[in-house]
Amino acid sequence: MSSDSLSYYHQKKDQYYHGVNPVIVSRIREEWTSILDIGCGTGKLGKVLKQKDRTIYGIESFENAAKQAEQELDHVLCGNIEQMALPYQHEQFDCIIFGDVLEHLLDPWAVLKKVKPFLKKEGAILSSIPNIGHISTVLELLAGRFSYTDAGLMDQTHLRFFTLHEIHALFHSAGFRIRDLEAIRVQHPSYASVMNDLHELLVKHGIRFDFNEAATAYQYVVEAVPFNE
Numbered sequence: 001m002s003s004d005s006l007s008y009y010h011q012k013k014d015q016y017y018h019g020v021n022p023v024i025v026s027r028i029r030e031e032w033t034s035i036l037d038i039g040c041g042t043g044k045l046g047k048v049l050k051q052k053d054r055t056i057y058g059i060e061s062f063e064n065a066a067k068q069a070e071q072e073l074d075h076v077l078c079g080n081i082e083q084m085a086l087p088y089q090h091e092q093f094d095c096i097i098f099g100d101v102l103e104h105l106l107d108p109w110a111v112l113k114k115v116k117p118f119l120k121k122e123g124a125i126l127s128s129i130p131n132i133g134h135i136s137t138v139l140e141l142l143a144g145r146f147s148y149t150d151a152g153l154m155d156q157t158h159l160r161f162f163t164l165h166e167i168h169a170l171f172h173s174a175g176f177r178i179r180d181l182e183a184i185r186v187q188h189p190s191y192a193s194v195m196n197d198l199h200e201l202l203v204k205h206g207i208r209f210d211f212n213e214a215a216t217a218y219q220y221v222v223e224a225v226p227f228n229e
Contacts (some may be wrong), residue, residue, distance in 0.1 A: 043069030
C-alpha cells in the first residue's frame with residue numbers, strides 16, 4: 001500500500017472500521033466454526049459471528065482498530081497482510097473473509113494464494129468486491145472522468161478495480177472456483193433511458209454482453225472454494 005493511500009486511510013471517519021455487511025453475515029454457514037476475518041476493523045463483524053460460539057481470528061492494518069478488535073475476537077494480528085508472515089496452522093479455517101478488502105491490496109492475486117494453505121479443503125473464501133462496471137462509473141468514463149471520491153466505487157484508497165469477468169479471473173488464478181455469487185444492485189430510474197440506449201448500441205455492434213445485468217451490480221458477494229474441493 002502506498003504512503004499516500006495510508007495517509008488517506010487515517011483521514012477516514014471512524015465508522016469506516018465499524019461496518020457490518022449484512023450480506024456477509026447471512027452467508028456464514030452453521031458448520032463454519034473457525035473463521036479468519038482479514039481487514040477486521042474494530043471487530044464488529046466478528047462480534048456478530050461469535051454469538052454462535054465460533055472462533056474468530058482477525059487481521060487489521062491499523063493499530064487503533066486492531067486494539068479494539070482484540071476486545072471482541074479470539075485472536076488479532078496487527079499488520080499488512082501482504083507483508084506479514086502468517087502464524088496459523090495448515091487448514092485451520094472453515095472460512096476466510098475479505099469484506100471490501102481485495103480492492104485495497106497491491107496484489108490481491110498473491111494474497112489469495114498466500115491464505116489458501118490455511119483454508120480447509122472443504123472451506124471457502126467469502127468476499128465482497130465493488131463492480132467498476134456499474135452504470136455510474138460507465139457514465140463517468142463516457143463523460144471523460146475517472147474521479148476519486150471519499151467512499152464508494154471510486155474510493156480514493158482503492159488500488160484495484162474489478163468487473164465480474166475479472167473477479168472470476170482473480171479467483172481462478174489463485175486456485176479457486178466461484179461456488180456462489182450474489183449481486184448487490186443499485187439502480188435508479190434516471191439511469192433507465194441511457195442504459196437502454198447503451199444496450200441497443202452493444203446489440204448493434206454484435207457485442208454479446210448482458211449490459212443491464214452488469215451495469216446494475218454495485219457489488220458482488222463471492223463464495224469461492226479451492227479447486228480440490
